[in-house]
Amino acid sequence: MRADRLVSLVLLLRQRGRLTAETLARELEVSTRTVLRDIEALSAAGVPVYAERGRHGGFALLPGFRTELTGLNHDEALALLTAGSGRGEQAFGLGSALASAMRKVVDALPESHRATASDAAQRFLVEPETDLLSRRLVTEEVPGTTMIEIRRAVLAGHKLRIHYTATDQAPQWRTVDPIGLVTVRERGYLLATRSGADRTYRLSRVSAAEELPEPAQRPNRVDLDRVWRERCTQFLSSGHIAVLIRVAPARREDLLSTAVAVRASEPDADGWLRLEVTFQDLRHAEWALWQLGTDAEALAPGSLRTSLRNRAAAMATRYGDSS
Structure with missing residues (x-):
């Protein structure tokens, strides 16, 4: 680990010139004390790094210094x-x-x-944190040490213990056979089997993980794209609600950002779109449709139309008094 960090330090100084210890520490994700120790180690090894004092000082390499330490780990x-x-x-x-x-x-x-x-x-920006509507991208965080253990088990083909918090359940340890990792819309998932049964775990709900020495029970080769499609199909077929919706074209993406999946889409007679959309449950569907106001209409099921009508009536009553 330190050897890689020393290489990175040299390359940072080569490519960006003079840098302060604080800047180097931020880039390398270590303390300034660690940076100073690394600088001493580089000097002792013959790397021509020197310090410049003063307000605009920092560390730099002698001009023209070049090294071949560019092998990828x-x-x-x-x-x-x-x-x-x-x-x-x-x-x-x-x-x-x-x-x-x-x-x-x-x-x-x-x-x-x-x-x-x-x-x-500098001329390309891929997936910035904020879009044109000033909505910040929410990326789920997974502890670094936890992610390292998960990744190692997946790549080595070893069993994995995870401390996992399922929906509406207390956290508990599970031993699984990892198959692969998938990221979708900034959410990460671990595909695995447990006692031979397919399991999909949200990475943000894994608070701790431990790679075990025992080999995982899994095939040597895997078509991860196919496995993910099968898991999605299985997920959508159990415990979800299908809703038929009319929506203004300008609000289509807003609707899709809240839905679990879209099963069908076609233009309607008045220029709107008619979609069959899957939500987690009736409460989720009601919340999503309420965000769209009059730019969307739930056509089915009738229970959703009733709940939206009752909610709108309650809001009208609340604000009916002009005082």
């Missing part, structure tokens, strides 16, 4: 592959590895291409 290569499919580096705890890997990639570029690549990277 396992987690860094995994982070690059995973990042190609979206924001998986955050869901699977690979953010630090990705940052380290990208520093090595940039450092490996020829000098003539490095500035061009850095400038080009």
Whole structure:
């Protein structure tokens, strides 16, 4: 771990010039005291790093210094592959590895291409935290040590103990056979089996995990995309409510952001859209439709129309007094 950190420190100084101990500590996710110890270790190893005192001081390398310490480790290569499919580096705890890997990639570029690549990277922004409606992206957090244990068990094919909190249940330890990890709309899931039965666990509900030495009972190869589709089908077929809705086209995405799934969609006669949407239960459907106001209408089931009508009548009564 320290060797990787020392490499990252050298690459940060090469690519960004003079940096303070505080900046280096923030980038490397360590304390300033650790950075100072690393600087001493680099100097003792012959790396020409020096300190500049004063208000604008910091640490820097002698001009022209170059090293070939650019080999990717396992987690860094995994982070690059995973990042190609979206924001998986955050869901699977690979953010630090990705940052380290990208520093090595940039450092490996020829000098003539490095500035061009850095400038080009500033022209792209992928999945910012806030959209045009000022809605902040909510990313579920998983403790770093927990995510490392889960990831190790998945990749090594070992059994895994997780301390998991299911809906409306007290937390308890479970021993599972991990199959793979999936991230969907900033939510991470562990696909596994338990006593031979399919199980899907929300990563944000795992408070602790332990990789076990016993091999997991699972096939050597897996089509994770197929397994995920099968799990989704099974999930949607149990305990959910299907709702037929008319919605203004401009509010379609707002509706879909609250629904579990969309089973059918077609244009309606007046320019609106008619959709068959799945919600968790009647309460969830009522809440979602209420957010859309008069831009949506529930056509079925009748119980949902009744609950929305009663809710609207109660609101009208509450605000009926002009005083």
